[in-house]
Amino acid sequence: MAVPKLRENPSFDHMRIGEYGKRHTTCQFRGNVMSRLAVKVVAGAAALVVMGCGGALAFIYSGIYDVTATTPHDPLVGWAMHETYERSTDRAVAGLQAPENLETPEAVQAGARFYKDNCVVCHGAPGIAASPAAQGLNPEAPLLLKATRKNNPAKMFWVIKTGVRMTGMPAFGKSTPDETLWQVAAFLHKSRGISNADFAALSAR
Structure with a gap:
């Protein structure tokens, strides 16, 4: 007895492709968001380091800290x-x-x-x-x-x-x-x- 051949369902294949595309797009979007966030965090940390170093150099070269032995330490x-x-x-x-x-x-x-x-x-x-x-x-x-x-x-x-x-x-x-x-x-x-x-x-x- 011949087995009936199943009919292909193009709409089902298109649906699967569409779902995959959505998931791929979502993952790509999340990855882009995380990448941008990481860049912002690194840039912020670098800015803080630069500001800290700049502030320290400004303090050193200002000469405002009292180094005399007659003045007690802070x-x-x-x-x-x-x-x-x-x-x-x-x-x-x-x-x-x-x-x-x-x-x-x-x-x-x-x-x-x-x-x-x-x-x-x-x-x-x-x-x-x-x-x-x-x-x-x-x-x-x-x-x-x-x-x-x-x-x-x-x-x-x-x-x-x-x-x-x-x-x-x-x-x-x-x-x-x-x-x-x-x-x-x-x-x-x-x-x-x-x-x-x-x-x-x-x-x-």
């Missing part, structure tokens, strides 16, 4: 500098290990003598004020022997060795061996809150 600037210092030094000493038996009496005494000869001028000591020149530092040099300080040995060693930019703190590592700098770190950690008499005796030669 609170925001002071906070930013302090937090940058803390995070930078914390990261630098993350894997740094202090030598074993760091705080021997001999090491602490050697550190006290070095401190008296090289550090008291800016940081002072019990019974000894910082020098007049150090009193003009901005930011002020901290009093390193206060009882409330932590004076982490690794951090103290690193700061003494490498110095701190824009503070007046020099890098003693350029002229002093690590062994001596560890002795200073040992002294600073061991002798927090030391009395005037004890410091005088410990640092005497």
